[in-house]
Amino acid sequence: MPDGGSAHASDVAVRFEAVTRRFPGSGADQIALDRVDLTIARGDIFGVIGHSGAGKSTLIRMINALEVPTEGVVHVDGVDLASLPAAQLRSARKRTAMIFQQFQLLETITVLENVALPLRLDGVGRREAHARAVEALEFVGLGERTTAYPGQLSGGQKQRVGIARAIVRNPAVLLCDEATSALDPSTTQQTIDLLRRVNHEYGTTIFVVTHEMDVIKDLCHSVAVMSEGRVVEQGSVMDVFLQPRTPIAQAFVSTVIPQELPERVRRAVGGHPLWRLRFLDDEVTTPIVGTLISEFGLQVNILHADMTDIQDRTVGHMIIQVEGSPRQQEEAFAHLAERVVGLEEVVL
Template structure:
């Protein structure tokens, strides 16, 4: 659906060059809710603006639904861009127009008939829960309601792709959750692929199935949300994950273990049904080991449980090896970690 190959983006500022993107490769498949996360200045917003060609790459290819955007005629590019909707952090509504007119604007510009416009706008206002606000103005709406209008407007032309640039960062937590719920409905009911830019890992946790982590213009890690949350490989990824899932042992526990002369633990990462299995009892009974749970944490990611366990396993080395092999065969990720 969306493919970025070898993307570089360089801005000229007086006598200097700013390298906003450095060799980015990314594939977003149809039906994904794909999150891109990074700190300010990581290149996230530049990346998303390349997808609808508000920005053009200095080097590399942007491919949308099989079409190389750089090779399209102006008319063909316009047709492709009509299949891409976008919602923004600060809503970008026309304050002098009613909610109805704001949602209708893309259809008016596309010269659709009044009958078509009315049917589509009515459908979308009902979908986003604002059917009773058609004659109101943006100034009369809350932030969450304004973002719902932004979503309805982005959906007006029946796009295949929806780009969300920090769409919830100006909202309070409760409103953010309602907007994320709405975006999930957009994805499921309309079958729209969503690319979501954010600096909040909790947003990724709640609705994305895949994620890419950006730093200094590069993608430093990407994969399924469960994989990245359960086993982040880069320090920046770990920092983001730590904001919602405590995967590291607290310092006070580490200090206590060092005092007990315990310097190596076994870390288990379990997903789904494995997360609720009686691991300790199984290891102690089946392999005659002494097992202590030093630190555990469980969290829900899109209705799937992710469990992180740190165990102190004592016993014969052969029994321990057999136990860990057994766990790996059951689909549990096992790692020996120093503390």
């Protein structure tokens, strides 16, 4: 099973250095990637999110050299794949594996043969290849479906076969190209849980591209936000959820944690001070509103409040309307700023 590249001394699994990718167009060249700099740590689950056309698919194809930079360099395990001759490139590509959105299974051979296929193409003997394929299928919970054909499986089972096929080669980096977008919510969560097991138990670096912020929230440790071929924001998933800086990051975060009030409410409260509070972990259960009322004499109207789990932590978000004297508001604002992870005045 995967060893996650543990024999390598470097802490960096993948590094993009000023990577640009242009494609010839009828007029000017189309720029798919524009001077992208990214560093993916070994053992990380790194997510890239963006709308269609943002450059995500081109980015992920750089890691196994299916695309090569027009400018810049991509290092995988310290190696510039684009610089390798064909024979060495084929060998280096075995250090990566990909999970696809549409499963990419061969319908005319069994589940076992699908999983063993990469090993057979590498010249591994049938008996050894099948033994390793059985081990991978048992890991993903399909040890009893070795003789089934893909057409006899559900979508979630097909994706688990795809994961087994991807990990059977012991990859250092596992690439996931919209791997959950064809699945229902329950099956998506099962796939996320399985990928987290792969990362946790084998230390495999996982690189995920998606347009679903829920996948980033539940699976990834780090995230980069892409728009028009550029990385516009990056950081830990927690930091981006708590303090999204760019409009596109704010829009993606709002699909999980709503950031704005409905227009009808905005019209009704226009002209009144509004505060946006963000809570983390124990702050969520602290009686903040009661304190504002009892200790500072403010009138408080809660306009919006919610909370969500981001992996093993709880994040809360609240928008409140406050009424009181300027001094009361100033003192209360200073009090809150020391007790919550994020506080700002909302400008309508």
